[in-house]
Amino acid sequence: MEDVVTLEGVSKTFRGFRLEDVTFSIKKGFITGFIGPNGSGKTTTIKLIMDLLHPDAGTVRLFGHSDPRSRQKAKDRIGFVYAEPPFYDELTVDQTKTVVASFYSRWDERLYRHYRNQFELPGDRKIKALSTGMKMKLSIALALSHHAELILLDEPTSGLDPIVRREILDVLAELIQDEGKAIFFSTHITTDLERIADYMIFIHRGRILYNGEKDRLLEQYRLVKGPREILNPETREKLIGIRETGVGFEALAPNDALPALGSRVLAEPPSLEDIMLYTVKGEPHA
Structure with a gap:
């Protein structure tokens, strides 16, 4: 199994908090769940993976590379979904797509329209007129429309009703059938991970408490x-x-x-x- 992301002995210190000796990998062909209480280090870890923060110690590798230039290029291969999508309220759905598409070399307009239609997203509607669920669907459609090999999800189902959550989970379960992709799913809604995750990483107070198969954790x-x-x-x-x-x-x-x-x-x-x-x-x- 190929590791898409590898963290080895990663530490990062802030005032009042320390991420300490974090080591794990995200494997291609699987969904890896990332759980822990608020303030445990989940967002800090994701920012380190995305090169938005730099570790004080340890190594972060994306697609086998740790040097800054290679990691910058690797972002073209990542789809990232924020808990609160950073969209401009006055743009329409399709105008937002045009902005996002310009950042990716492998943008696939046909694939975008597939997801837009599947999620029933109105292309001419302004972002400010969309519900929370529709904004999240748009965010996921954009993340999946440039053939990303790594999908990073930061609380994508938080605040969504059960129907929308199930719809999003079904899309992710279908997507991972492509063994060339990896999904890293950070959430506090653990029932979502019970449904679709293969591996689990449990972090608390900046330390990894569990890193392994989901079923093995439940059986312990x-x-x-x-x-x-x-x-x-x-x-x-x-x-x-x-x-x-x-x-x-x-x-x-x-x-x-x-x-x-x-x-x-x-x-x-x-x-x-x-x-x-x-x-x-x-x-x-x-």
Whole structure:
């Protein structure tokens, strides 16, 4: 599997925050999900990939290259979708397309019209008259219309209704059938990633906590519920993010901890959201 993006030991320090020793790759032919709470370093990481920030240490490679000139050329091979598309309100949909198309050597007008029609985007309507969902559809149509090999998505489904979200996810799932492309999907809506992601990267407080197959991450844990009386120093040590109530407790448990909890607990498969929330809750605060 070819790595489209590789970060090796990447660090970046700001006042009050440090991205530390970040190492992962984005593989061609797969959708890689990127999750973490707000302020965990997701946007900083994306800016480092896009060469909008420069690392204090470590190496960022795009399509196998790390030198500035090659990375600048590589941007022609990337489609980027912002959480809030930076469009001019007074331009129409097609005028916006004309502006964007001028930046890409492989712009495909036929492909743009395909996505415009699929998303039912009115070419003569001004940006200011579009709904949030229509603006996001336009942003994705533009990102996909120049044969980009890497699609970077920064919270593309945030604030969208379920119908529009599903429509966008279906397009991404269809797109990745082309094994020559890679999708990097940063979002806090983990249910979207459960539906389409192959790999997951979990970042918290500037550190990578998990980097691997999505299914393997989901299989490592169980969400457990049980009576408070089984909580003792030994069992507490094995559980993650314990939430106690008047009648019992809930927590995340690694699979190898289940035998020690006995038969009085109910163990269920967790969601990605469960894993993220309980892990963050269970981590010591500085």
